[in-house]
Amino acid sequence: MRVGLTFNLKKGHREGLPSDWDAEWDTEETIEAVRSALSTQYEVILIEADENAVENFKNSKPDIIFNMAEGRDGANRESHIPAILEMLSIPYTGSDPLTLSLCLDKGRAKEILSSYQIPTPSFQVVSSTLERVRLKNFPIIVKPLHEGSSKGVRNDAVVFTISDLKKKVEEVIAQYHQPAIIEEYLKGREFTVAIMGNDGDTKIFPIVEIRFDTLPDGVNPIYSYEAKWLWDKADNPLEIFQCPADITDGLRHKIEDVALKSYRALRCRDWCRIDIRLDTNGNPNILELNPLPGILPNPEDNSCFPKAARISGISYNEMIMNILTIARKRYGLI
Numbered sequence: 001m002r003v004g005l006t007f008n009l010k011k012g013h014r015e016g017l018p019s020d021w022d023a024e025w026d027t028e029e030t031i032e033a034v035r036s037a038l039s040t041q042y043e044v045i046l047i048e049a050d051e052n053a054v055e056n057f058k059n060s061k062p063d064i065i066f067n068m069a070e071g072r073d074g075a076n077r078e079s080h081i082p083a084i085l086e087m088l089s090i091p092y093t094g095s096d097p098l099t100l101s102l103c104l105d106k107g108r109a110k111e112i113l114s115s116y117q118i119p120t121p122s123f124q125v126v127s128s129t130l131e132r133v134r135l136k137n138f139p140i141i142v143k144p145l146h147e148g149s150s151k152g153v154r155n156d157a158v159v160f161t162i163s164d165l166k167k168k169v170e171e172v173i174a175q176y177h178q179p180a181i182i183e184e185y186l187k188g189r190e191f192t193v194a195i196m197g198n199d200g201d202t203k204i205f206p207i208v209e210i211r212f213d214t215l216p217d218g219v220n221p222i223y224s225y226e227a228k229w230l231w232d233k234a235d236n237p238l239e240i241f242q243c244p245a246d247i248t249d250g251l252r253h254k255i256e257d258v259a260l261k262s263y264r265a266l267r268c269r270d271w272c273r274i275d276i277r278l279d280t281n282g283n284p285n286i287l288e289l290n291p292l293p294g295i296l297p298n299p300e301d302n303s304c305f306p307k308a309a310r311i312s313g314i315s316y317n318e319m320i321m322n323i324l325t326i327a328r329k330r331y332g333l334i
């Protein structure tokens, strides 16, 4: 069996682009770790998710693709490779183009969650600072509508006044060339939940809590860009994850319940990581779904999905192989 591995490689600093421009893409180390895991059982073909991808698919004729390509550009970038694969009738791991695009539009994803009565912070998508703000209460968090890896969610994303809100919205629109989503800021504990599987056969990994007490003094308790990429370094890691989270069985059931409901509502396939925060009543709310979660191989790099798998006794290589096996089963290839 020939497995294609689709990816976007980090390109490093580029003149004129914001420093976080390639934050979502993968390093050679991560791509090599996934290749190495797959190659324990399969012939692996590396296919960069660039403009040559279509030719490369046609020439190399893989039986299935392990897709970890975050996509090059645009609001639908995560769905580009899956859409091409759908056209070429090549099976691939993970969610389909519709789900990937919906989850990359935090507003649309939240509209779907709301229609299933799944709790999510109230929000508004803002394309101009002239728009009337309908959210009633501060603090409010301001994020780019279509980003991940905390791009555009710096420590100052939490705002307390209308003038700071407008300033931040203006900055997001100017820097990221997309609307901002402004949300009711939830002050409660934060968790992230890794899920694998489909239909009647889904596994929820031990819940990870984001420990804001490990952040530097005085900063906002959010898992910001600084917290993910600047303050937490492999050579000096923050002990920012508590896994399994120290919670009651009651809270764990509630968190697992909303996580699974949102996985189904967005029609996620094979795997996903779901970010959750508690509201003032202690009820879990969905912040967002990550149907292409980060999978950094080095435990010191603090990557939630591999961490949760590891805690449940599943090694990195097994985790990668399991994702592929789940996709093969879904296509009837086993």
Ligand SMILES: Nc1ncnc2c1ncn2[C@@H]1O[C@H](COP(=O)(O)OP(=O)(O)OP(=O)(O)O)[C@@H](O)[C@H]1O
Pocket: 121, 141, 143, 147, 148, 149, 150, 151, 153, 183, 184, 185, 186, 187, 190, 221, 222, 223, 224, 275, 277, 287, 288, 290
């Ligand atoms: N409504 C909210 N209330 C409180 N905190 C929030 C809210 N929305 C986002 N945050 C904080 O900001 C962080 C980043 O937000 P979010 O998860 O939406 O961004 P992201 O860039 O898509 O993240 P990822 O790296 O998981 O792709 C969250 O982990 C959380 O700490």
Ligand SMILES: [Mg+2]
Pocket: 275, 288
């Ligand atoms: Mg997130």
